[in-house]
Amino acid sequence: MPRAKRSKQYRKLMEQFSMSFGFREPYQVIVDADFIAEANKCKMDVMRRLEDTLHGQVKPLITQCSMRHLYGRKSEPGVEAAIEQAKNHFERRRCGHHPDEYPEPLSALECLQSVVDPKSNGVNKHRYVCAVNDETVRAKLRQVAGTPLIFIRRSVMIMEPMATVSVKIRSKDEKSKFRAELKTPDNKRKREDDDSDEEDAQQAAPNAGEADKPRKKKKAHGPKEPNPLAVKKKKSKPNPNQKPDNQNSKGSKAEEAVTTESTTKAEVTKRKRLRKHKGKGASTNSEAAAASGDGDGEANAADTKNQET
Incomplete structure (x- = not known):
């Protein structure tokens, strides 16, 4: 796997651990004797590599039993440098396995399991990151939920994917x-x-005390009514007693014509102007016609009599 892809995968993995199990920086990393010895054998800068792998600040720890294991392997090449590094740069994690009570140091499996899961309930209470090279120890720690595991293989620091217990x-x-x-x-x-x-x-x-005001009714939920403008109007049934529209229109037109004719006749049959003639008879007849005012016929009759005289 390329280095960039592996780094991205490790970053996502630590984000999952932080969201699900509450891991925070600086990450507490417990190192066993085999891991630190292998790192010094490969001339690896353990602190920088751990920070690059976990993508955050690191607080390295080592148990008393692991230190006793290193002192027991002091004769091996490169172990003295590992002892000096552990003494100067790694914080001592007191596991409670004092030399007076335990003349021989406990194995890495027993010591780390007592530190990571002290109550044996399968929970990583103190949120430790375990850097262990032994396969049996890592297999046992996979059963503890929320435990990131790191090991070294061929001078490459590798972080295991999340165990099935943690995934569940x-x-x-x-x-x-x-x-x-x-x-x-x-x-x-x-x-x-x-x-x-x-x-x-x-x-x-x-x-x-005030009068209750009428409250607005809430709109009823359900299908809405159709738009009244989009609905066709219902055709009204024809009334048998009612005349059709054509006949009504003809009758109305005839009535209008009669009224117009009557008005024109009234305008034409106005009273004509009477001529004044000299003489007594003309004056008397004209006064009688004006006094009577009976109409156009009487006026004409008076004119004819005046002409005869």
Whole structure:
């Protein structure tokens, strides 16, 4: 695997550990005797490599039993340098296995398991990162949930993927969070409804004496009615007693014509102007016609008599 791809994978893996199991910087890394001896054999800068692998600050630790194992291998080449590095740069983790009670140091498996999982309940209580080269020790620590494992192979520091136990716990936590997020909107809505009810009650309390105002009805949920402008109008049934529109229009036109004719005749048959003639008879006849005012016929008759005279 290329270095960049492996680095990206390790960063994501530590993010998962931090989100699911609460790992924080500086990461506490417990190192056993075999791991630090192999690192010095390969002339590896352990601190820098651990920081590059875990993508964060590191706090290296070593147990008392591991230090006793290093002192027992002092005759091997490169172990003295490992002892000096452990003494100067690694913090001592007191595992409780004192030399007075345990003349022989405990094995790496027993010592690390007592430190990582002291109650044997399968939980990495103090969130340790275990840097172990022994395969049997790593197989045992995989059963402890939330335990990142690091080892060295061919002068390359490798971080194991998340164990199945840790993956199950992480997936369970994610499902519970997802369900909680699904439930929160209903709870928020209920709270908002309760708050609105309380506010309505507070507003209604001072106005209790006033007349109750009609409240607007809430809109009913369901299918909406069609747009009245888009609906065709219903055709009205024909009434047998009612005349058709053509006949009504003809009758109305005839009535209009009669009224117009009557008005024109009235205008034409106006009273004509009477001529004044000299003489007594003409004056008397004209006065009689003006006094009587009976119409156009009488005026004409008076004119004919005057002409005869």
